[in-house]
Amino acid sequence: MRIAVASGKGGTGKTTVAIGLALSLPNVQFIDADAEEPNAHLFLHPVVHEAIPVCMTVPEIDSVGCTLCGACAEFCRFNALAVVGGEVLVFPELCHGCGGCVYACPQGAVREKQRQIGEVRIGAVAEMCFIDGRLRPGEPSAVQIVREEIRRARSDRTTIIDAPPGTACAVQEVIAGSDFCLLVTEPTPFGLHDLRMALDLAAELGVPAGVVINRSGPRDSIIEGECQSRGVPVMLRIPLDRRIAEAYSRGETLVGAFPEYAERLRELHRAIHTRAAA
């Protein structure tokens, strides 16, 4: 069973909830899929066994065979190639690695080479399997890295996968193929707005969803109303409590600082199991 922990809005407590769940359950695998800003390792301190480079295929021009006809640049929809002043310039950051320029070149003068854009790390935290990904700063897309993290995952374990914020490509990659999507939000108009976008995405991808209200308090009704009208359950509330923020600022986990949450998170997992199976 794979549970995606996502949010729409950033900073609502995805990583706190995902790590809390992983630490409260037996036989788990944790995947940090926020390869732009991976943070779980700062709280879990994994022992890393293996770092696998993640590469993208980018074109390389054979200047001997190239006649500067411009067919490659004309084909490329991502503007990753341009004929300028007697040579073909390649902009690797814009390249999607589709390979179209190779087919478009009438001279066969476009080759491809591998370019590293980041890495996937595989390790362990005591009995827990741990995977995270890191995009190199300056690189635009973490999607390949997230795909590689998921490809490397074991299928015989309960998997908790911590998604990036937002609702774009990498988040879609994480939610699609998960058995359940747990959305962590906060009771503010910002939290509600982005929760709606995330709920739309989960529905679009056909993945059942449930909601955790973090920094819960007197304004929860703004989230509850939305959940009720969509038939999505509110499955856990974590109160607004400065002590939780302080523990986080010291690098402590929720269940480390407040052990009473372990049982509540196991209960949450049982409820997810029931819903995902339904």
Added chain:
Amino acid sequence: MKELLVISGKGGTGKTTVVGSFAALARDAALADADVDAPNLHLLLAPQIREERPYSGAELAAVDEDACTRCGRCEEVCRFAAVRGHQVDARRCEGCGVCALVCPAGAITMRPQTSGRIFVSDTRYGPLTHARLLAGAEATGRLVTEVRRLARQTADRAGAHLLLTDGSPGIGCPVIASLAGVDAALVVTEPSPSGIHDLQRVLQVAAHFRVPAAVCVNKWDINPEVADQAAECARSAGACVLGRVPFDEAVSAAISEGIPLVEASTGPAARAVEALWDRMARELA
């Protein structure tokens, strides 16, 4: 006209609260929300939509079933596993056009698709350009570029002296697209191991694209010691530390009321954001 981008690395550190307040304090600024897959700035500025247009991002491959000879060449060349059994998976298709190029029957065409909407609105603080990505759509970086292009046009027409842009979390394509050509980036961080880690990474990206960066530590008093570490880390990365803002319940109250913090409160966080704006405006001048 000067352009200031507010980003954070880590999400939820207070970018939009800072931008909303700066909008109220700057008076003649034009505004843009470049966080297209989780936009929130419009929730503080009460925009009246003046202009709305669909945004077509990447094209989508379409197979003409009658012309298709089922040769399978398209499936073979697609690097994104978007063609299976002569059918195109719209979610996986990146719109590269390779399948259309190689199809011997000419049965595949590339068609534009709507992947979001862009709005130009009036607010009490100046014109706001914002957008919304449709659920499941791609090409966020290009949508950000388009939002910024329209925002600059709108700002010029309004005679604004400053274009203030609310960015996305992370370091990927929307952030890179929003950094191109701005005069400065203000990074809002928070005192936690994640805040510092993500600050370091986003400052590397700003440096990579040669954008001068300034840093603000929000909620600094949650952990003053870690807040000092964040400031130190900013300085050693060559960014100037422009100020810090204390934790204040007035911040979430202002969000709930849907108005900029500096108009909702005269408390400690609002005063700190005003001081931050004074220093930021001097840096930009």
